[in-house]
Amino acid sequence: MKPLKLRTKIILFTSLLVIAVVAGSFLVINQVVKTQVRSRLVRDLERSQQTLEQIQQDRLREMAVYSIIASENSTLKAAIETYQTELQSNSPILEQLRRTVENEATKLFVILKADLLVVTSNSGEVLAMEGIDPPTTRAGLNLSDQPWIQNCLSPNPRDFEQSAGIWRFQGRTYRIVSVPILLQDLVIGTLSSGYEISPHLVATIKLNTGSDVVFVAGDQVIASTFNPDQNGLLLRALKAQPQPPATTAFDSQTEVMLEGETFLALQIAEGSPSGGGFIILNSIDRAMQNIMGGIKVTLVFIGLFSILVAMLLGLALSQSITQPLINFVNFMGGITRTGELQQKFRPHSPNYEVDVLARSFESMAQSLAESQAESSRYHEQLRRKEFNEEKISRLATRSRLDALISQINPHFLFNALNTVGVLIDENPDEARRLTVKLANIFRQTLQASEREVVSLEEELRFVQDYLEIEKARFGERLQVEERIEVSNAQIPCFTLQPLIENAVKHGAALKIGTTTIRIVVLQENGHLNIQVSDDGMGMTPAARDNMLERGYGLRNLIDRLNIHYPSEFAWKVESEFEKGTVVSLALPCHPPAAKT
């Protein structure tokens, strides 16, 4: 899987965060709103209850008032009163009187616009009944056991509400109210009027209250604004509820589920519990839907807006991190390409982290550069050292060659051999000795080429051998004086020989007369002081200034000493024309750097 870009990560993260926050808010809001809606629905239900009761009360009161007016019908009163009087004598006019009552009841029924009208005598016997088919059902019907009739007939009637009731008759349920029919303050009968609790009625109530209304009597739904399935569910739900004690007149409030919808139900006690009662229901879900619908849309918009803002911010944020990083990477790439470790990351990055990174990188590069410099220095030294050693070896070889050349120089050889030749006759021992010396010189020269460093004694011995030969040639003209106060010193080979050779060649050879060569080796102030002086021809200043160019031997010596004692030795040449030359060397006491 490809690793995600920082920008994608930020956007994903913020989007998820926004979604989580929006969803969380929705849940919290949902809960809060639900609580609010519940309490509001409770108020709504109570208002609906008031409205419903008001509607019913108003209607009943209206019916009662109209019934009272209707009961003031003189024909009705006369017919009822006469009927009851005639009843004792079983008069043939009874039937006519009853028909008269019925006739009057029919007229009143039309005027009252009631669903039901019942006229009874003061014994509760039904004289006329309107609104129910067939009318024959009334024969022999006596309603004196109905509480609302009883209240009317009672000599001490209670208030108006007691004359109202629920009457279930022939499968129909009526809200009914009775008024007494009075004749000179005497109750001669009752007039009851009622309206049927019908689907139409509950629909009207729903229209007025906005709540669903169900009328339940016994175990039966009489009228409902729900469909039959819901009615069944509601009955079952109500049965499952713990029934409030029948004695409490309080209206009970419950929550019921109907086909996945939650309703808050308020049961209204309607007189006697057996008579039945209304249940008003408000859907919590529907109320929630109305409110939460808007909130949901708002939240989704806020969420989308937040995601958009988060995207932009994420882009900006990632840009603020990645751009300096890209710059930094480019910077590093530049270093890689050019190898310029001293480069600085400019300008300072606005991003703190990248800045810190850049500074550490710079400091690292700095260290790297230093260590590289150190390393190159070291390599340079190494290289130089190797070079020096090579040069020393080369110079030594050259010296040896020079020495050989010098020694096998035809002049030297000729002179030497000439001297030997002269001496063979005059002094054969001396000649033999010189020959041995000459052989020693050549041997030593060849041996010495193997080594760079020799002891002072060896060098002196070699020089003495050489001087023996020269002395034999020059005779008395060459005197040698030695003052050696140092022993056990190590010096580069051929350190003295070139100086002696120069003294002989440029001092003694050119001078007429005796030349004394002095060799002094002292140890002073921690230095080995070597001085070779002659009182020979000496050098003009010009010759002295050019002596390094002209004289091959001295330059070679200086070069070699330079390698053996870098910056640790001193040399000096003092010369005065026709007076002599002094060459001084100050070498350190420690042995010269040995050839590795």
Added chain:
Amino acid sequence: MKASLPRIRTLLAAGSVFGFLTACLSGSGDWLPSIGGGFVSAAPNGGFATVRGVVKIESKIQPRSHGINFYSRRGGPAVPPKPTASINELENVVLYLEGNFKATEAPFPRRPATVVSTIRQVNETFLPQVLAIQTGDTVHFPNDDPFFHNVFSLSGSRSFDLGRYPKNQVRSVKFDRPGIIKVFCHIHSHMNAAIRVFDHSYFCRAGSDGSFSISQVPEGTHTLVAWHERLKLRRQVIRVQPGENASVDLVL
């Protein structure tokens, strides 16, 4: 005269038995004490005697009002009249003898044939509210109120409708058959009156003090009935002896 005596005795005996039976059949339940001490001796006055007494009402007549008078603003008195206040219920009590007197009527003196009674209409009330008359009597219904009344009856023995008539007009009805005639007013549904029509003359209305007197009652045992429209009947068996004025007290 002598010859007639045993006949009268027979009659008396028969009357006594009849009265007793009537008392038993009436189901009044009060007949036992009536038998014990209720037999009242009538004055020996040539086979006739006057029955006197006092009736009292101890039962309560329950008036009730619905508190609404629908005519109070229609030309009538602002405060509806309280008929019960001005009406003495004792005057509405009718006392009469029960029995079939047609066979024995001829020998007894009769009331004049044309007795005219009056029920007036005053303050939306019939006055008197109860009337007792004999068959053949006529009742006048004068209107004393300053507005129309319409007197009518639906009763089986005599139904009539006198139509609407104004103040000072009188309409009359003659009653030929016995019975209880309930009288109403079409215009004022609360007005009512009752007329008891008897086919004999042994009846009377109680006075304002409850006293009553039925004269010319033939000797023998009779059942005296006290009737009030709204109360239960009260029967009392009496024995009437000629020349002895019977005195009886009744409680309703």
